Structure formats: structure tokens, C-alpha cells
Amino acid sequence: MTDAATHSYYEDSARERLLGLLDPGSFREILPPSERVVSPHLRRLDTPAAFDDGVVVGKATLGGRPVLVAAQEGGFMGGAVGEVHGAKLTGLLERALDERPAGVLLLVESGGVRLHEANAGLIAVSEVMRAVLAVRAAGIPVIVLDGGQFGCFGGMGIVSRLCDAVVMSEEGRLGLSGPEVIETTMGVEEFDSRDRALVWRTVGGKHRYLLGEAAVLVEDDIAAFRAAALALLDHAPDLSLAALEAEHAALGGRLERFGDCRDALDIWARLGIAEPERLPILDTPTFLATVTDKRA
């Protein structure tokens, strides 16, 4: 829901999001489209390639602080990660180890591995994962923004959860297997990917926030995403063994607590939220006020 005072993140393209998010005039693209570093695989499959392979990477400032940033374009092959696309993400993350920016921002929008590129895409995603962990280990925050039209699934869903924090809007979606994949493999009785209410209450931003997978839930407003990203630059997570073991224990406890639930509504009820069926229709501020102290 947007009005004249807000600018929708959901509706924007990857390039428009960067313009709205970063300090004006600060973005310098690395491997811009004019370099024509395109997928070597798609042409052989007789498929048009994009000049930027569906991801924009570069350096910029956010609130005057240096950041490295990547934005995936869901409109090109669902933001899927091919060999070049993945190499651009990995290269950007490895650059962070040299430049030590205040943070790395990943504006994710991806169905996961680009299946056209098979093993090259799978390897590319695994390289991105390893690079994310290296950057985090160096004490540089890696922050995910997820509020695009195509959501974030598959390999990029895993990448997102490897990062320090995920910022989502209600419109954002985050998961491993996407709704269509679940329906195709398990049947429509298991998951109806056309049931939008079901899809959003299962993988949407509100549910991810309630489960604690999204650190911050913002309105679909690019200024809100910017403010959340800025605040997270100063967020230094505890990466000690004790903290990681505590997190694993908490995840195990969560599975025990909710493992028999058949629907997100069951989880919300068990969280102690009165009238859980009304959560999807609440606007973001009302939702946040309603679920205070109720998150898993």
C-alpha cells in the first residue's frame, strides 16, 4: 500500500531501487551493461541474454558511508543466478574483503539457480554462499533487502539466511522451494501456488518476521528500506561458537514447538496472537503493534 508520499520498492526495477536507496549520485557500477559481459550459455540455447546478466553491482555511499551493493532484476529469468550473474555477486563480496566497506547490501529478487546453466549456476551459488560467510567473518555486515515482485527462493533463499540480517516488506517472499516448485513436486493438494493468501502467509514478509527470519519488517516504501539498511550497518552480530550453538538450540526448539502445525495460522495462534486470521489484512504499523513480544 503506497500513497503519494511513498515510493514503492515492489514496483521498481533493480536499477530504480538502487537510485532510490543509495545517496543520490553516489552509485558507481562495476561491469556495467556497456561491457557486455553476458551469459555464455543462453546464446547456445537460442535465448536472448541481458547485458548485465540480471544483476547490477557496484559501490556507493549510504548515509555518507561506503557500501558495496548488488541488485538482482527479477524481470530477467526470474532473477535466476547464472554463471556470470553469480560471479558478479561473488566478485563484489570478495571486493568487500579488500575495501572493507561499512556493509554489503544485497537487493535480492531471485528464483534461485538458473536451470539453463545447470552446474555452472549451482557452482556460482555455492561460491556466493562461501563469499558471504567470508565477508561476515571479516566483521563486515551483509544485509539483505527483500521486497520485490519475484521474491527470493532456492539458492538465493539460502544465501539470504546466511547473511547478517534480512529486511522484508509484507510483499516480500522468502523460502527454499518456491510455491510453484512445491506444487509441481508434491501436488496441488499439498500446496496451491495460485492461492495468494496461502502463499503470502507461508513465505511472505509478515510470517518471516514472526518466525524471526526477517530481522525487520518495513512498509513497501524505498525510504523505509533505506532507513532499515542504514540502521543495520551498525548491527554487529555475535559470531562466537556459544552464540551459534544457542541459535541452533533455538531453531531446534522452534521445530519442536511448531513442527506439527499444518498452516501458518496454527503457528500464529500458538504464538498467542488473538484472531490470527486478521494478521494478513493489517497494515504494517498496526501489524507490528499487534505482534510486539509475540515473535517466535
Next chain:
Amino acid sequence: MESLSFEYRGGRPLPSAPPVTLVGVVGSGNLEVMVEPADLGGVCRIEVLTAAVGFGPIWQAVMDDVFARHPVADVRISINDVGATPAVVSLRLDQALDAFTGGQP
């Protein structure tokens, strides 16, 4: 997939070379258009890679109209198309060339 190429002469050079412009997305029914300054001896060159085969004459007609509206010289236009309709192609090129020339005729 089909490759098409068009060249136009008689356009006006821009007073200064603008930065590269990219608009649109390579998605179904859509296209991306990249406009770059290029030393082409006064020519405007348009290179198209399209998923839809056999529409050369329609591309020619649309490009003729675009050049009539935007008679630019020393410009390279590169298009990746996934079956956009002629109207969408025409609008995208207007968007790209308006952004590129920044309102200069």
C-alpha cells in the same frame, strides 16, 4: 533467435556525448534497449537480437518511425528482445532516446 541490424544516416550529432543509457528488461513481451555514444561516422546503428524469428519487415518499419522521431547520429542502439509487440518496442525506444538525449532534439 534472429539478429537484425539497421543503419540510418542524416541524423544530428549531439552537442556532447551523454552517458550510456539502459532501459527495459529482457523478459517475456519486453525488451532492453541500450543507447551508447559511438564514433560511427555520423551513422545511427541499431542492433537487434530477438527471440521472435521472421519479423524483420515489422522491425524495419518501427525503426524507420523511431529514427524519424529521434534523428540521432553517432549513436549505437543495442536491443535484446523477448517478443515485445511493435508498440512496446516503439515506446521503449522513445523512453531510451529521451533519457539518452536528456530532452535535446
